[in-house]
Amino acid sequence: MVAIPPTPTPDTPVDSAVSKDVRSLGINSNHWYVVARADEVTDKPLGVMLWGEAIVLFRDTNGHIQALEDRCPHRQVKLSQGEVVDGELECVYHGWRFNAAGKCTEIPYLADNQKLPGCTIRQFPVQELDGFIWLYPGDRDQLIAADIKPLGLPEWDHLNYIATVSIIDVEAHYSFLIENLMDMYHGRLHDDYQAWADPVLANLEMTDQRVDVLYDAQSYYRIDKIWSVSQLFFPALRKLHPEELRVSYIYPHWVSTLGQDFKICCLFCPISPTHTRAYLVHFTSLQAFHRLHKLPVPFRRWIKNSLFGSAQKMLDGLVAQDVLMLEQEQQSYNENPLYKGPEFNRAMISVQKLIRQQAQSRVASIHNGT
Ligand code: FES
Ligand SMILES: [Fe+2]
Numbered sequence: 001m002v003a004i005p006p007t008p009t010p011d012t013p014v015d016s017a018v019s020k021d022v023r024s025l026g027i028n029s030n031h032w033y034v035v036a037r038a039d040e041v042t043d044k045p046l047g048v049m050l051w052g053e054a055i056v057l058f059r060d061t062n063g064h065i066q067a068l069e070d071r072c073p074h075r076q077v078k079l080s081q082g083e084v085v086d087g088e089l090e091c092v093y094h095g096w097r098f099n100a101a102g103k104c105t106e107i108p109y110l111a112d113n114q115k116l117p118g119c120t121i122r123q124f125p126v127q128e129l130d131g132f133i134w135l136y137p138g139d140r141d142q143l144i145a146a147d148i149k150p151l152g153l154p155e156w157d158h159l160n161y162i163a164t165v166s167i168i169d170v171e172a173h174y175s176f177l178i179e180n181l182m183d184m185y186h187g188r189l190h191d192d193y194q195a196w197a198d199p200v201l202a203n204l205e206m207t208d209q210r211v212d213v214l215y216d217a218q219s220y221y222r223i224d225k226i227w228s229v230s231q232l233f234f235p236a237l238r239k240l241h242p243e244e245l246r247v248s249y250i251y252p253h254w255v256s257t258l259g260q261d262f263k264i265c266c267l268f269c270p271i272s273p274t275h276t277r278a279y280l281v282h283f284t285s286l287q288a289f290h291r292l293h294k295l296p297v298p299f300r301r302w303i304k305n306s307l308f309g310s311a312q313k314m315l316d317g318l319v320a321q322d323v324l325m326l327e328q329e330q331q332s333y334n335e336n337p338l339y340k341g342p343e344f345n346r347a348m349i350s351v352q353k354l355i356r357q358q359a360q361s362r363v364a365s366i367h368n369g370t
Pocket of ligand 2 (some may be wrong): 180185190318322
């Protein structure tokens with residue numbers, strides 16, 4: 001644990017504590033990032049981008065996810081434009097084939113006296129977990145030595161949680177997005193969606209891997225009776241009541257809970273220094289409905305699946321409002337990168353510190369050859 005920064009007063013804006021700009025910092029690639037939803041990846045190649053690296057995803061004959069560099073070593077065209085044949089990736093241009101390890105296995109016009117080239121394309125550790133595709137773009141030795149695991153979403157398959165997914169695609173550095181998610185003082189922006197109210201930062205803890213912030217807040221929703229789900233649709237039924245609002249930056253992702261009933265995660269896929277993609281996953285808990293737990297599992301699964309996406313309108317609405325702000329922040333930063341606005345949420349100091357530490361730790365590991 002490290003010391004918690006002092007609470008700034010209105011006379012001591014926290015920007016004075018931020019000596020280095022975070023808006024152009026790279027990512028620590030020694031983590032698992034989310035590059036797609038699991039159902040987006042089929043036996044047709046899918047091209048994705050993670051911090052400037054073009055990657056092609058596909059399912060092999062066993063349905064397992066494979067991830068290769070999206071660049072044919074022959075003429076450097078995109079392999080994601082090709083197709084999967086017998087579980088291998090075939091380039092659309094001259095038909096060279098590559099296996100899951102990235103080795104060239106076939107060239108249709110190879111003469112008897114010619115040999116397959118030894119060139120290998122980069123293969124990435126990848127796994128399908130809890131509805132998403134998690135990819136590790138960093139150092140392999142470090143992955144094994146430190147046993148680095150993906151964050152995962154245990155609620156995804158849990159019968160007591162109803163999920164909704166919204167995709168964030170924003171022309172902004174990832175630091176703008178994580179600061180937005182950790183700064184609960186921006187409820188003003190979402191007034192018409194009434195997600196939470198009156199937050200007061202009550203506690204902040206930080207390690208070299210995460211920042212945890214507790215806000216004392218008010219929630220509009222309480223999901224304790226079957227009819228209470230209708231609060232999601234009828235504002236008149238909502239009543240403010242105190243709830244703990246917890247937000248955590250578990251580098252590079254974000255997890256938040258509002259009381260017992262709601263959990264939201266944001267799974268990051270930083271694409272470039274000015275473009276971030278992320279998956280916002282909202283869970284409504286049905287834990288309070290004890291009778292529901294006694295029902296047959298297939299019925300509970302049917303309920304879970306039928307209600308999938310029930311918070312879509314709210315979630316998409318929140319995302320659209322945030323994206324508008326984040327893109328304005330990025331544009332203003334582009335025009336005047338030296339400007340530092342005053343800041344009064346001390347969680348922002350810790351978030352920026354973690355971003356910096358993680359970026360530096362990756363740079364250090366590259367220099368050390370690990
Ligand atoms: S460019 Fe891919 S096979 Fe020729
Ligand atoms: Fe927001």
